[in-house]
Amino acid sequence: MLKLAKYLLFIFIFTFFIVFNTFAVIVNGIACKVNDSIITIHEFEKAYESAVRRSALLGTKTPSKREIMDRLVTNLLIKEEAEKRGIVVTDNEINEIIDKLKKENNLSDKAFREELKREGMTLDELKENYRIGILKERLINQMISDKGYDVSEDEIEKFYRDPRNRKLFVLPEIVKLSEIFISVPADLDFKGQIELKEKVNRIYEEAKDGEDFQKLIEKYSEDPRKGENRGHIGSFNKRQLSMWLSPEDVELIFSYNRGDIVPPIRTREGYYIFRIDDKRENRILSLKEAHDQIKSYLLKKKGSELFNKWLSEKKKKSFIQYMIEME
Numbered sequence: 001m002l003k004l005a006k007y008l009l010f011i012f013i014f015t016f017f018i019v020f021n022t023f024a025v026i027v028n029g030i031a032c033k034v035n036d037s038i039i040t041i042h043e044f045e046k047a048y049e050s051a052v053r054r055s056a057l058l059g060t061k062t063p064s065k066r067e068i069m070d071r072l073v074t075n076l077l078i079k080e081e082a083e084k085r086g087i088v089v090t091d092n093e094i095n096e097i098i099d100k101l102k103k104e105n106n107l108s109d110k111a112f113r114e115e116l117k118r119e120g121m122t123l124d125e126l127k128e129n130y131r132i133g134i135l136k137e138r139l140i141n142q143m144i145s146d147k148g149y150d151v152s153e154d155e156i157e158k159f160y161r162d163p164r165n166r167k168l169f170v171l172p173e174i175v176k177l178s179e180i181f182i183s184v185p186a187d188l189d190f191k192g193q194i195e196l197k198e199k200v201n202r203i204y205e206e207a208k209d210g211e212d213f214q215k216l217i218e219k220y221s222e223d224p225r226k227g228e229n230r231g232h233i234g235s236f237n238k239r240q241l242s243m244w245l246s247p248e249d250v251e252l253i254f255s256y257n258r259g260d261i262v263p264p265i266r267t268r269e270g271y272y273i274f275r276i277d278d279k280r281e282n283r284i285l286s287l288k289e290a291h292d293q294i295k296s297y298l299l300k301k302k303g304s305e306l307f308n309k310w311l312s313e314k315k316k317k318s319f320i321q322y323m324i325e326m327e
Contacts, residue, residue, distance in 0.1 A: 032069060033321040037080070039072050041324060047072055054120035066326040075132050077314050082135045085142060089134045094127050106225060140303040147306065151298045159294050160287050169285040172237040175253060176278035179233050180207070180216055181223040183270040200264045200271045207261045213275050222270070232277065 031044040048068045055062045082088070102112045116123060159165055182200050184193070203220050207213055217231035241250045249265045253274060256262055262274040 030323045032073065032323060033319065034073055034076050035080070035319050037076055039069070039076065044069060044072065044324070050120060050122075050125060057118070057120045064326075069322065069326060073315070073320060074311060077311065077318065078132060078136050078139060081314070082139055085139070087135060087138045087142065089131050089138075093134070094130050097130055098123075098127065106228070136307070140300075140307050143306045143310065144299065144303045149299065149302050149306070151295045151302075155298055156291060156294045157287065159298060160290060166284070169290050171280070171283050171285060172239070173254060173282045174235050174237050174280045175241075175276055176235045177233050177253075178213060178217065178231040178275045178277050179223065180213075180221045180231065180273040181270055182220065182273075183222050184266075196271075200273070204261065204264050204273050207273060207275070213261070235278075 029040050029042070030038045031041045032039040048063075048065060051063050051068050098112075102109070105112075105115075107115060113123060116126060160169070180203060182196070182203070184196060188196065203216060207216055214230065217226055221231060223231070238250050238254060241253065245253075245265065245267065252265070253262050253276075256276050256279075258276050258279045260276045262276065265272045265274070
């Protein structure tokens with residue numbers, strides 16, 4: 001009996017320490033309690049480190065810990081409310097968005113992941129961001145429907161006539177471009193650079209003298225996508241072009257008209273010879289053209305105000321307890 005009692009005592013003490021230590025791990029692993037849910041320290045640290053890394057890459061202000069925690073709390077409340085209302089976002093929906101994104105940017109799975117890495121984000125983080133965004137949008141749509149909100153014709157016209165909104169209806173100048181791309185090897189010596197520049201100028205002269213630009217693309221362009229897009233790279237406004245060309249080069253391109261060949265432009269990657277396939281001058285949308293966009297904008301604005309009011313009230317009513325320092 002004595003041996004059995006000692007054994008039972010040992011089991012009790014051993015079990016107590018296991019339970020106690022497990023409880024301690026759970027408590028110590030919680031960053032914030034939100035009603036019956038928790039945000040773990042791991043989740044918080046991962047979100048904060050990702051946000052800091054991303055802000056450094058983009059050159060934006062580093063978010064505070066409280067801002068990140070507030071974002072996580074908001075996301076948790078959105079998920080809870082969506083679940084209560086029966087709002088779901090399937091994995092297939094998210095995957096379709098990702099696939100469309102890769103297709104639009106002509107990226108393989110590997111290239112897409114590398115691009116995300118350059119932006120300081122993982123694929124799982126991107127999917128979660130999309131999921132929360134769609135849940136929020138559907139939640140707002142339900143709130144709008146519940147309230148019976150709509151936008152009147154008077155509201156639409158008043159918004160359009162307001163001088164402060166005039167800039168919203170200006171369509172920017174746009175050029176549609178085709179390209180011949182000639183790469184510049186990183187190890188090319190001075191003589192090789194001179195010879196390459198002369199070659200590019202000869203191609204430019206051929207194009208300017210009326211040689212079939214499509215044939216020149218097939219013959220000279222080194223863009224690996226030319227087999228798919230046949231040299232047509234799309235339509236751009238000045239802001240979009242300035243993301244990869246200098247302001248001077250952008251102005252040069254926009255100084256030409258439809259059908260013109262732009263003189264060779266040198267970038268870090270190589271030389272570009274552009275043809276202006278089409279050009280649209282900037283203009284102001286009419287009320288009829290802008291009608292649906294204005295209605296959608298005003299409805300979203302009402303929905304956003306409704307959501308923010310709901311979120312503020314929800315946070316006041318919720319039990320939110322921070323378990324770690326936020327500063």
